[in-house]
Amino acid sequence: MAPHTGLFINNEYIDATSGETLTIRSPHDDSLVADNVQVASSADVDKAVSAARAAFKGEWSTWTPEQRRVVMIKFADIVEKNADELAQWETKAMGQPISVSRSIIGFLTAAFRYYSGWTDKIPGEQWPENDGSYRIVQYEPIGVCAGIGAWNGSQIFFGFKIAAAVAAGCTFIYKPSEKSPLGVLQLGALIKEAGFPPGVVNILSGDGRVGAALASHMDINKISFTGSVFAGKKVQELATKSNLKRVVLELGGKSPSLIFDDADLENALTHSSQNFLFNTGQACVAASRTFIHESIADKFVEQLKARFEQFKHATGDPSDPKTFLGPLVDEKQFDRVMEFLEIGKKEAQLVTGGGRHGDNGYYVEPTIFLNPGDDARIYREEIFGPVITLRTFKTEEEAIKLANDTAFGLSACVFTSSISRALRVSKAIESGMVNVNSSQTFGMEAPFGGWKQSGVGREGGKQGIMHYLESKTISINMNV
Numbered sequence: 041m042a043p044h045t046g047l048f049i050n051n052e053y054i055d056a057t058s059g060e061t062l063t064i065r066s067p068h069d070d071s072l073v074a075d076n077v078q079v080a081s082s083a084d085v086d087k088a089v090s091a092a093r094a095a096f097k098g099e100w101s102t103w104t105p106e107q108r109r110v111v112m113i114k115f116a117d118i119v120e121k122n123a124d125e126l127a128q129w130e131t132k133a134m135g136q137p138i139s140v141s142r143s144i145i146g147f148l149t150a151a152f153r154y155y156s157g158w159t160d161k162i163p164g165e166q167w168p169e170n171d172g173s174y175r176i177v178q179y180e181p182i183g184v185c186a187g188i189g190a191w192n193g194s195q196i197f198f199g200f201k202i203a204a205a206v207a208a209g210c211t212f213i214y215k216p217s218e219k220s221p222l223g224v225l226q227l228g229a230l231i232k233e234a235g236f237p238p239g240v241v242n243i244l245s246g247d248g249r250v251g252a253a254l255a256s257h258m259d260i261n262k263i264s265f266t267g268s269v270f271a272g273k274k275v276q277e278l279a280t281k282s283n284l285k286r287v288v289l290e291l292g293g294k295s296p297s298l299i300f301d302d303a304d305l306e307n308a309l310t311h312s313s314q315n316f317l318f319n320t321g322q323a324c325v326a327a328s329r330t331f332i333h334e335s336i337a338d339k340f341v342e343q344l345k346a347r348f349e350q351f352k353h354a355t356g357d358p359s360d361p362k363t364f365l366g367p368l369v370d371e372k373q374f375d376r377v378m379e380f381l382e383i384g385k386k387e388a389q390l391v392t393g394g395g396r397h398g399d400n401g402y403y404v405e406p407t408i409f410l411n412p413g414d415d416a417r418i419y420r421e422e423i424f425g426p427v428i429t430l431r432t433f434k435t436e437e438e439a440i441k442l443a444n445d446t447a448f449g450l451s452a453c454v455f456t457s458s459i460s461r462a463l464r465v466s467k468a469i470e471s472g473m474v475n476v477n478s479s480q481t482f483g484m485e486a487p488f489g490g491w492k493q494s495g496v497g498r499e500g501g502k503q504g505i506m507h508y509l510e511s512k513t514i515s516i517n518m519n520v
């Protein structure tokens with residue numbers, strides 16, 4: 041079935057007025073996926089914002105928490121019924137192996153089901169009267185919110201942002217990445233089918249220009265962004281210069297993984313290969329800087345090399361359920377990662393990989409670099425591909441120092457059999473998330489997000505919904 045390619049505003053797909061369209065080609069074989077995805081103009085952005093504002097001031101604000109809960113669960117159920125069709129659009133557009141894109145749909149439904157439970161659980165507060173005033177605090181929806189997503193987990197970003205927002209009673213305009221807009225665009229019809237009133241959820245496609253129009257719009261109260269640090273800073277700048285809209289940023293990372301001499305080696309190897317290579321290494325939480333205690337380093341490197349090389353046989357057509365590694369999202373990303381491979385060969389020892397996989401498609405060999413220097417670009421910068429760097433350490437103090445020596449602070453892994461060491465190191469690590477004897481794990485109930493330049497604010501859990509609410513302190517004079 042041909043996909044929806046129009047802008048989704050007021051529960052209808054409409055043509056953009058920009059006269060521009062996006063062309064999406066498969067990174068697997070350059071086949072045409074779609075060449076008519078509408079690009080929103082600034083007038084179209086205004087139209088979407090007006091629809092969201094009207095919904096917020098109108099019907100949506102009359103809905104009870106119970107009604108919001110019911111429609112959110114209905115949406116999740118409908119998404120589940122359409123999961124196979126939805127997943128294929130990520131696979132076609134960005135080369136995500138179908139097993140991955142299918143599992144990611146599960147995060148979208150989990151987000152809506154989790155936050156549907158929050159609609160009637162935002163308590164107010166009240167303090168004992170002390171100066172003749174009776175004081176209460178209530179939490180109210182911020183209003184019209186916008187979201188901008190990256191390509192690597194389109195449905196997760198949609199879920200994290202919109203489920204919390206609509207549970208809080210907000211309305212929303214969402215822009216998926218121009219690299220993979222189709223999967224999210226199809227969600228519009230399901231939003232309508234579930235019974236959301238017109239204007240509650242609107243979806244626009246287009247590139248950074250549409251993102252900038254959202255970030256600078258004077259009638260948007262909050263924006264949530266997932267993507268690069270570079271673009272995230274631009275969004276924060278525009279949000280500040282326009283109407284000081286609230287901002288949440290989920291940015292990149294260069295996460296460390298510390299493997300101590302008492303670690304379960306098999307477990308550490310699995311997380312440093314299979315889990316690291318998930319989504320072909322295009323994951324913000326990927327532990328791309330791995331540090332191994334010197335006493336087990338030779339053995340670890342040798343076995344990790346063997347595991348990386350095994351994945352060559354699971355690399356290929358992303359539409360094949362047996363494929364584990366797909367192509368990178370597009371030519372720009374492929375060229376970026378290939379350039380890092382050449383840089384890496386001058387900055388470190390190449391253990392395995394280091395080149396293109398095959399002759400067609402944007403496939404890169406899973407690559408291991410050993411002992412990059414402190415100032416190596418492959419050690420400092422987010423590569424966002426199947427490329428890991430390894431270094432060794434002698435002591436726990438040295439491992440913590442190495443782990444924290446980065447501008448990022450998103451996630452970290454600690455592999456050890458000592459619970460006291462796990463807690464000591466977790467406490468010392470400067471990141472928003474720490475995985476002990478695991479990697480890339482997160483649940484809807486806990487906040488997801490980074491320290492330092494990995495982001496601002498959180499998504500998921502109670503913090504995730506509180507970012508869509510404003511507090512209001514009401515003081516009542518007790519003496520009249």
Ligand code: TXE
Binds near residue numbers: 188190246266272274
């Ligand atoms: O991200 P961009 P790209 C990192 C990763 C990757 C690099 C570039 O290192 O190699 O970013 O990826 C919108 N104002 N991550 O180019 O440019 C854009 O349209 C407003 C890590 O995909 O950040 C898209 O919807 N919006 C990250 C979204 O921002 C702007 C995942 C992301 O695009 C904008 C993705 C602007 N000035 C990339 N410029 C993660 N944390 O997982 C772009 N956009």
